[in-house]
Amino acid sequence: MTEQAPTxxxxxxxxxxxxxxxxxxxxxxxxxxxxxxxDYQEFWFCDGRLMLRGNNGxxxxxxxxxxxPFLLDADLAPTRVEPDGDRxxxxxxxxxxxxxYDERLGYTWLQFGRRTEDGEHAYFTIGCGLxxxxxxxxxxxxxxxxxxxxxxxxxxxxxxxAALTRDRLxxxxxxxxxxxxxxxxxxxxxxxHLLHLGPDRxxxxxDLLVQLRQPQLSRRPDEGKLSRxxxxxxxxxxxxxxxxxxxxxHDLEQQRDELGALKETLGHVNRFSQRYQHYARxxxxxxxxxxxxxxxxxxxxxxxxxxxxxxxRRGASRRARGRRGPGGNRGRADRRHRRP
Numbered sequence: 001m002t003e004q005a006p007t008x009x010x011x012x013x014x015x016x017x018x019x020x021x022x023x024x025x026x027x028x029x030x031x032x033x034x035x036x037x038x039d040y041q042e043f044w045f046c047d048g049r050l051m052l053r054g055n056n057g058x059x060x061x062x063x064x065x066x067x068x069p070f071l072l073d074a075d076l077a078p079t080r081v082e083p084d085g086d087r088x089x090x091x092x093x094x095x096x097x098x099x100x101y102d103e104r105l106g107y108t109w110l111q112f113g114r115r116t117e118d119g120e121h122a123y124f125t126i127g128c129g130l131x132x133x134x135x136x137x138x139x140x141x142x143x144x145x146x147x148x149x150x151x152x153x154x155x156x157x158x159x160x161x162a163a164l165t166r167d168r169l170x171x172x173x174x175x176x177x178x179x180x181x182x183x184x185x186x187x188x189x190x191x192x193h194l195l196h197l198g199p200d201r202x203x204x205x206x207d208l209l210v211q212l213r214q215p216q217l218s219r220r221p222d223e224g225k226l227s228r229x230x231x232x233x234x235x236x237x238x239x240x241x242x243x244x245x246x247x248x249x250h251d252l253e254q255q256r257d258e259l260g261a262l263k264e265t266l267g268h269v270n271r272f273s274q275r276y277q278h279y280a281r282x283x284x285x286x287x288x289x290x291x292x293x294x295x296x297x298x299x300x301x302x303x304x305x306x307x308x309x310x311x312x313r314r315g316a317s318r319r320a321r322g323r324r325g326p327g328g329n330r331g332r333a334d335r336r337h338r339r340p
Contacts, residue, residue: 017029017149017151017152018044018045018113019113019121020113020114020115020121020122020123021047021115022048022114022115023114023115023116023117024114025112025113025114025124025194026045026047026048026112026113026114027045027048027050027110027111027112028044028045028111028112028113028123029042029043029044029045029110029111029150030042030043030045030050030063030067030068030108030109030110030111031043031107031108031109031110031111031150031156032063032066032067032106032107032108033106033107033108033109033156033157033163034095034104034105034106034107034157034162034163035066035094035095035106035107035108035130036059036062036063036066036094036097037059037097040157042151043063043067052064061083061084062094064083064213065081065082065083066081066094066108067108067110068110068209068213069206069209069210069213070108070128071108071109071110071126071127071128072126072187072190072205072206072209073187073206073209073210074128074143074183074186074187075183076091076138076141078090078091080210083213083214084214085214090137091130091132091137091138092132092137092138094106094130095130095131095132096132096134099134101132101134102133102134103131103132103133103134104131104132105129105130105131105132105162105163105165106129106130106163107127107128107129107130107156107163107164108127108128108130109125109126109127109128109150109156110125110126110127111123111124111125111149111150112124112125112126112194122147123147123148123149124145124146124147124193124194125144125145125146125147125148125149125150125154125177126143126144126145126186126190127143127144127150127156128141128142128143128144129141129142129143129144129163129164129166129169140166140181141181142166142169142179142180142181143179143180143181143183143186144169144173144177144178144179144180145177145178145186145189145190145193146173146176146177146178147176147177148173148176148177153176154172154173155172156169166179187199187202211225
C-alpha cells in the first residue's frame with residue numbers, strides 16, 4: 001500500500017488592486033475597518049459603480065450610511081448619516097454595538113482614481129476615523145485625505161491587529177495628505193481635489209445626495225424639498241453667458257424705449273398733418289377767391305349764346321349777316337352750299 005503525500009492548499013495570491021480607466025475621477029474601492037460588524041471589509045467598484053445584494057438585515061443600508069454621502073458630508077447627525085433619517089440611530093452604536101464594546105476605534109474610507117494626460121494613474125483616498133467610549137458617545141473623530149492607496153501604501157490596521165490612532169495615522173500619511181479634526185477643512189480639501197464646485201455648490205450637491213438616497217423615495221416623496229434640492233444642485237450659469245443675456249436685455253429695453261419714442265413722434269406728425277391739411281384747404285380757398293370772383297365777373301359781362309344740335313349758333317349767324325350787309329343772298333348761298 002503506497003502512501004500518498006499530504007496535499008496543502010496553495011497560498012492565495014491577492015488580486016491586484018483596481019486601476020482607473022477614465023480621465024475623470026471615479027470611485028475604485030470603499031472599506032470599513034473595525035466598524036459595525038466588520039473587522040475589515042473592502043467593497044470594489046466596477047467602472048465607478050457598486051451593487052450591494054443581500055437579504056434584509058444584512059447591512060446593505062449600513063454600508064451606504066457609513067460611506068456615501070457621509071464621507072463627503074462629514075456630519076455625524078443621524079438625520080444626515082442614516083438613510084431613513086432615524087434620530088435614535090447614533091453613530092457610536094456602529095462602534096460599540098449596543099454594549100458589546102466599552103471602547104472601540106474604527107475607520108471608513110473611499111478611494112478614487114483617474115488616468116492622467118501622460119497615461120499615469122492618480123489616486124485620492126478620503127476617510128474618517130471614529131473613536132467611541134461607553135457613556136461618552138463619540139469621544140474623538142478625524143478626517144484624512146491622501147494620495148496613498150489603502151492596502152498598498154497605507155494600512156489602517158496596525159501589526160497588532162488594532163486600528164491606527166490619530167497620531168499614528170498622521171505619521172503614516174505624512175507628506176502625502178492631511179489629517180484634520182475640522183469637518184469644514186476636510187470638505188474643502190475634498191472639493192478642491194475632486195469636484196471644484198465651491199462651498200455653496202458642494203453643500204448643495206451633498207444635500208441632494210442625502211435626499212436621493214432615502215429608502216422608498218417614490219412612496220413618500222416630498223416634492224417641495226426635492227425640487228429645492230435639485231434646483232440648488234444645478235450648476236450656475238457661466239458669467240459670460242449672464243453678461244451676454246444682460247446686454248441683450250439692455251438692448252431690448254433701449255429698443256423698446258426708442259420704439260415708444262418713434263410711436264409718439266408718429267402721433268405728433270399725424271396730428272400735425274391733419275391740422276396742416278385743414279389749413280391748406282382754407283388757405284387755398286382764400287387764395288382762389290379773387291380768381292373765382294374775376295371768372296364770375298367775366299362770365300357776367302359776356303353775351304350769352306345758345307347752342308343747338310349740330311353746332312349751329314344763332315347769334316353767330318346774325319352777326320355774320322350784319323357784317324355782310326344787304327347782300328344777304330351770298331350768305332344764304334353759302335349756307336346752302338354748306339348744307340349736306
